[in-house]
Amino acid sequence: MLKLEPYGINYKKPHMKPKEKFSIKTYKGPGFALKHVKITGPIRREFPSKGHKLIFDGIARQAIPSKSKKSPQKFKITSTSPEADAAKVLNRIGQKAFRTNDPDVKPYVDLFKSEMAQGEAFEPALITSISALLCSPDFLYxxxxxxxxxxxxxxxxxxxxxxxxxxxxxxxxxxxxxxxxxxxxxxxxxxxxMKKPQFNRFINDFTDAWLNLRDMDFTEPDKTLYPEYAAFLRYSMPKETQLFFKELITSNLSVSNIVKSDFAILNNRLAELYEIPNVSGTHFRKVKLPADTVRGGIITHASVHKVSANGTNTSPVVRGIWMLERILGIHPPPPPPGVPGVEPDIRGAKTLREILDKHRSSPNCNSCHTKIDPLGFAMESFSPIGVYRENFRTKKGKGQRITPRVHGSWASYYVGPKVDATGAFSDGREFNSFNEFRNHLVQDKKLVAKTMAKKLLTFATGRKMGFSDRDEIERIVKVVSKNDYRLGDIFAEILKSKIFLNK
Amino acid sequence: MTNFSFNKSIDRRFFLKGSGVAVALPFLSAMQPAFAASKSSSSNPKRFVAINAPLGIHGPHFFPEQAGRDYKLSPYLEKIKDHRKKFTVFSGVSHVNQNGMNGHSSESTWLTAASRPGLAGFKNSISLDQLVAQHTGAQTRYPYMAVVARGKSISWTANGVSIPGEGSASHLFKKLFVDGSQKEIDAQVRKLAKGKSILDTIKNPTKKLERSLGHKDKEKLDEFTTSIRALEVRLQQNEAWVRKPKPKVDYKVGKSPDKNDIIAKQEQLYDIMALALQTDSTRSITFSLGSMNAVPDNIKGVETDWHNLSHHGKDPAKIKELKLVEEAEFVAFNKFLNKLEAAKVLDDTTVLLGSNLGNASAHSWKNLPTLVVGGDFKHGSHIAYDTKNNAVFANLFVQIAHKLGINIDSFGSSTSTTMKGFS
Known part of the structure; x- marks a missing residue:
């Protein structure tokens, strides 16, 4: 798909009143015109292709003379010994598909034979037997x-x-x-x-599962409250996290960077959202962060703030659990049956924290919520799209009305109640701001390292880590603790571990 | 574009028109003359339709305030008031323990009544429509239809595997009503034969593998063998049906509606569902009304995206827009009921409509909006259970199964075989 969109010019937004629409016709800034776009394809990097070679290598084929120079060269398979050829091909594919040296491909050769006996030509008979091979549990499992x-x-x-x-x-x-x-x-x-391009699949799949980035589009932020959210920002958010995580692995950096880091990998759009100066251009690059910033570390990424909120509001409980499970590796039990959830109220009068206070006063709830909520309270400093905030935005209220124009979108919201990002860890460590919170949390890097080891092992083996794996995970954490819990080291230790080498 | 006429009983020639070949069609209930006694008799096929709204149905606009027969219609029920004598509205029902992986996880268990959706160790179980399909499937061209306006289907196999949903009205129409050319049919027959030999081929490797596995892995492989068996049955069934001409209906599928026009989409799919039921092409249908992170701006007055509206956070402006969307959905549902009624299949079709969310804004899975229309039930009431201490929703599933002639003792988390006050 190719999508060209005039960035920052809101030419069609159904929810806006016509007079607020900011159109290309009234736009006075610089621009450039695209006269046409040409797409050519399919791109054949090589012929015969890899898949073609896998199937047809070593089997004679005849070029069919083509009528015009433009049409691609066509071939006809002409096997002189179909059965032997098919057996050779199926064995070659079987080795790959079944991931073994001596695949049992007799059933598929037999299928080929019976298809031929019924009058099929070589190629369709071969395709049928390859289809069967790919339906086999030996391939699927x-x-x-x-x-x-x-x-x-x-x-x-x-x-x-x-x-x-x-x-x-x-x-x-x-x-x-x-x-x-x-x-x-x-x-x-x-x-x-790790150097192969396919390693990016690992980065994407793992961060999808670990941080839940796969749910980026689960909710759409409210457009009047969060006009900043548009396609370019949406594109940039997970990209930052993926690139950052990859950098931690390939440069063998400490897991403490997940919580707090002195650099970020940004493009101009994220830098603007984060209020980091001097980053121009749409490409991502490593940026050294100013000392007083709230940014740096995966827990400060807009992607993470987005997936841990619903479109309209944030919940300290949801984000607290998100942090506890995904960063600290602690899984609180589900709420006891019969406890009603809290219902968010965005009309402006009360913050969710105030609504929650009542909930927390019950000793039953309190035992878990003293662990969950402080993490969530600190994260309240970030809006559902990752903007740092000192006040909530509300749809109505007594606060000042704000009507910014953000990249061509008009917004209208009110300055709502103050964000209360203060709290105390269950062990008593207090914090008065997100940065103070983060300075505490980064001390828990051993826990973060353990979480990473557990999550990576789960991902690698496809099974849940259990009680019997505890010692081995502790061993990994102990080894990597000698050199500041580096992520690359964790990978190396995982490959040596009994858990990885055994079933 | 001509639409199918649902208003009068259907002439048999209607079905044969244009087919060019005289074929014996099963005598369908839809073809009974309008004046004949159409009271459901035991010989009539029993059908089941389940419709879920994954983004919730706003409770205050759905539930009537009074219980019993003399309740005042709520704004949404007002839209289906013509059928009041043929539906029962429930409040205070929910499935057991639906805390899940996220706020929307209970979508996967709405029709299966399994607990703890998506949490560690969770395995889904069979959905009610699939149970129905197991019992009635052999008698129709398609054992079931899993239809979606958007998103995932609500149908799950006996092994707890999600069944992909079909969202294209034209695909469905083609499958149900368009015969292929002789060449296409022959190709289809060859394809089925090939499919069968492929399945035969992998049987031995599967057995071999199974013998070498431990208990847990065997369970995993069982998912595979079960689906192979199911596929085998399907292939066999398809073989029996592939040369039989499909029923003819005078209906043209319109252009696929605008991507955000959810109501047009729902209406189009409802049309096909009604046709499928009245031609007895299937007796078990699920329909997910879908969800969307975009603005359904074809509905006048709606300017906010749908998912966002469901998270209204008590904002009256949002609730007002949400009402416009959901009212339009009930209008579409009403048209569907009208069609079933006109085709005289409503009395044999149990339609279950509801949502897996009782309060979508808080992701609450308690007090689910629930409606049963048609089938052989005594209707006309609002059966109100305790909205805090809910009645077990799965008991209704057992009761429905019994009405459809399926004798089961329990289903999912059921604790009884009937809902108190419902018969």
């Missing part, structure tokens, strides 16, 4: 037998963990040679797989 993983199962685990696909030729070769279990080989493979 990863085969791991309890105990120490064999080399092929290990290759698959590594590959699906870091590249999210079947093992490549190098991994399969190493498995064939029985070399994969050596820790030096594992380490060099880790580095190699």
């Amino acid at each position: 990863l085969r791991e037998t309890p105990g120490k993983l064999n080399d092929f199962a290990l290759a698959a685990r590594l590959s699906y963990f870091l590249n999210r696909t079947t093992p490549d030729d190098k991994l399969l070769d190493l498995a064939r040679q029985g070399k994969l279990k050596s820790s030096t080989v594992l380490n060099s493979e880790l580095k190699r797989l």
